[in-house]
Amino acid sequence: DIQMTQSPSSLSASVGDRVTITCRxxxxxxxxxxxxxxxxxxxxxxxxYAASSLQSGVPSRFSGSGSGTDFTLTISSLQPEDFATYxxxxxxxxxxxxxxGTKVExx
Amino acid sequence: xxxxxxSGPGLVKPSQTLSLTCTVSGGSISSGNYYWSWIxxxxxxxxxxxxxIYYSGTTYYxxxxxSRVTISVDTSKNQxxxxxxxxxxxxxxxxxxxxxxxxxxxxxxxxxxGQGTLVTVSS
Numbered sequence: 001d002i003q004m005t006q007s008p009s010s011l012s013a014s015v016g017d018r019v020t021i022t023c024r025x026x027x028x029x030x031x032x033x034x035x036x037x038x039x040x041x042x043x044x045x046x047x048x049y050a051a052s053s054l055q056s057g058v059p060s061r062f063s064g065s066g067s068g069t070d071f072t073l074t075i076s077s078l079q080p081e082d083f084a085t086y087x088x089x090x091x092x093x094x095x096x097x098x099x100x101g102t103k104v105e106x107x
Numbered sequence: 108x109x110x111x112x113x114s115g116p117g118l119v120k121p122s123q124t125l126s127l128t129c130t131v132s133g134g135s136i137s138s139g140n141y142y143w144s145w146i147x148x149x150x151x152x153x154x155x156x157x158x159x160i161y162y163s164g165t166t167y168y169x170x171x172x173x174s175r176v177t178i179s180v181d182t183s184k185n186q187x188x189x190x191x192x193x194x195x196x197x198x199x200x201x202x203x204x205x206x207x208x209x210x211x212x213x214x215x216x217x218x219x220x221g222q223g224t225l226v227t228v229s230s
Contacts, residue, residue, distance in 0.1 A: 032214060046216050049214060050216075055216075055218065089217075091207075095169040098155070098156070101153050
């Protein structure tokens, strides 16, 4: 299985901050990397697919980059509704696997 | 707007079989090139992909659960189902159904999710 490792596991930030979350794959996954946001008690929501494609309806402050083994999710200006847990996921090779999550908390 | 809804018992006894159904509305389960997946999340933990099914019945299961998992589809009811046998407390989790969006090659993100259903394994 391809292991996905996110860093940091948690972070504290303020409204308006620029936030970057990193995801590293245990082997090259080309650009088959997706990012999800999960609010407490809710299902995950797709933000970014194929490393950098913004899902329809997702605010443009979210962006993704990377290829191969290293990927980043950036929130350009953190908003109150962005405090949540973020997961990366690879679909390069079955079984699909997720990172352990990064919790973004209010500073 | 596609919607997915999980249904099934919220409590299952150890050694029994967990059975859940996902009903899809707002679109046909057999249209397009979509794969339909089950994912679970242990309390306070991360996400674990269980497996997928195509409307034709083609399946793939996570090897970690393969010996206990069966996913099936009923196109006439626009539903797909999960069965997980010989459950233990370690199978207590929120179970989600989701649609995989085919976006070229191995691009297969989950674009629609059900709300999730908590299944507790306890006697």
